[in-house]
Amino acid sequence: MRIVILGAGQAAASMAARLRANGHDGPLSVIGVESAAPYQRPPLSKAYLLGEMGVDRLILRAPEWWREQGIELRLDERAVSIDRDRRKVVTDRGEVEYDALALTLGAAPRRLPAEIGGALPGVHVIRNLSDVDLMAPEMQPGRRLVVVGGGYIGLEAAAVARKLGLEVTLVEAAPRILGRVAAPETADMIRDLHRAHGVEIIESVAVERLTGDDRVTGVALGDGRTLPADLVVTGIGIMPETALARDAGLALDNGIAANEFGQSSDPAIWTAGDCASFPWRGARVRLESVGNAIDMAEAVADNILGAARPYAARPWFWSDQFDAKLQIAGLGADYDRIVTRPGDGAHGGSVWYFSGAELRAVDALNDARAYMIGKRLIEAGRSPDPDAITGTADLKALLA
Template sequence: MDHIAVIGAGQAGATLVETLRKRGYEGRLSLWGAEPDLPYQRPPLSKGYLLDEMGRERLHLRPRSFYEERAVELHLGAPVAALDPAARTLTGPAGETAFDAAILATGSRANVLPARCTGGLTGHHVIRTLADIDALRPEVLPGRRMLVVGGGYIGLEAAAVARRIGLEVTLVELNMRLLSRVACAATADWFRALHRDHGVDIREGVGLDTLIGDGRIEGARLTDGTELAVDVVVAGIGARPDTALAGAAGLTIEDGVAVDEYGRTSAAGIWAAGDCCSFPWRGRRIRLESVPHAIHQAEVVAANVLGAEMPYEAKPWFWSDQYDVKLQIAGLNEGFDEVVTRDGEGRSHWYFAGDTLLAVDAMNDPRAYMVGKRLIEAGRSPDRAAVADGSVPIKSLL
């Protein structure tokens, strides 16, 4: 192959070009990113970077010299407008470029508040990109009043950082409890208590109706009719895979760009990796949004583009940092029918379907997380009574 084009310059895109060179690919290699910055870490954006504890250059995954030394063409601030799988061309700002293989790593986009809620006012934000955080930083000042819309992990992390800075924070969640889509009631209860202990006004079963103001936000009306004085709003209402380019090119879309176990899309010569794609896993199709997944899948897909024929075996794990708490999650909890609580170094919740361990939420309990992760990856399940008994050494569950 004379030219491999990687479209998307996030974690997956950066890993793809690095892995292709590591595996001996010596042809032309280009990396196309819509944002003007070098590929960077996203998790610190809403934490260290927003808190001004981490500079911009520290966010970069690699310095520019890394790409130059490996002869990776960087096309940054250069969104790809079109992809033609039949002709094997992409259209960038300077026109068409031919390729032999293209790998989509376009990631996901934050969901934004609907226009009927915002009314054209300024002062509402999302948390996804460097530009998002650069726009938010001047707004996050001690004593100001923030409304966080959404009680998932992004919303909770935003609330935690805002309280650290000294803002008054109200968080609204339209569903009847926090984390309703991603965690059990016990985990939600634990985090609700944590945030209330830190002064967050949490309101569940109520959402945002409309923002109020003249030009910029001055308040918010909630779905229960309550009106709040508000200076800044952060929406943490999830993300969606960025499939616009793939969809326009006629690729199959199934909750993301559909790929097989090797990373191939429905079009010959086009591959995908990371947040933007869905893939087969244990008899169903899933899509994951996490740094470990983006790295691991990108490594596998890069190998397969070069002929490895290596199936991707996802090992889902995630984390969230809130105040002095590190939440670590192993596995996927879909289909659980029982949650077993264990008190050890911290607190952990173990999800079972019958006798099968599906997932573990570990709050400040790294040992429980590591044991749970090893069990899940090995396809083994511990005795539930032993899990619940804190006097049973955690390692014995292995």
């Protein structure tokens, strides 16, 4: 069986390794549009941008590993279309036959519209190596950065810029930062952390346009202010890469729609990672995380080889900002009660999400114990009494 993996990120690397580990000894190709071999993305907006991690440490597998495993790694090659009838991927270099095709295409960053200045030089996004390599030389002490978007990527970029000595203002159009992904209590902790480090945060104000002719010089806001800017970073979310799947006639639903096994509407085509949505606890979800990319890719690899194992997602996430670590277990959607617990330091604590009596998620800032206990409870399907979390009660007792 000839297996082709389209997309060369974390999910692709995990899937290829699992296929070989499970005994697939047939032809196996990984095709990616970037020139770099599969690498870690989370450090891009943190350690790599800070200059604390080089490309060699980002790369997931050394070149000799791919050769030893007999995996054809086709880099700097763009897929143009999928011919489902002939089972061929058409690329800008030719055609590649497959018996099973896996789409691990990831996602692309949303950009500000060109008509309001989003295409001006000096306006950056953070998604891949080339994005950060283009931006890094501009991150000089004393320069003025405006970050558009108060999600995790925008906040991480703001934190790194402050550590590098830039003057940073973050603008969020919604009423508060982290509005789509975290409770107000978590947003309050993160806002306090940033303000303590000198980041100016403006909420409930939209960007009207970016100013400048040859490059960006400012950000005009809906309240009449114009913020001077030597550079702008936009962190306004990502969109799953679905164009190839759409043009091939595959079903879409907040990404490439997969069944519980990771199979698309075409039985010969599978999908995993940021581009894929799948059934989970009676709903359809799409998870943008390294953990999901690895776990789903490995489950799909098993299923391509006939395991018929439903993918049971165990959502977890993290975000490093300044010297603080935010760790998240579960999904906090559809909650109706929040329980908070203080941490040991000035910037720390945990936020517990409940829907009725069910524990749905835990956000823990500088509180690894709360994260680990919450994660174990959620994965075991156990929900403690919310009143037992508050105060100084021993969290370990919740596991008894």
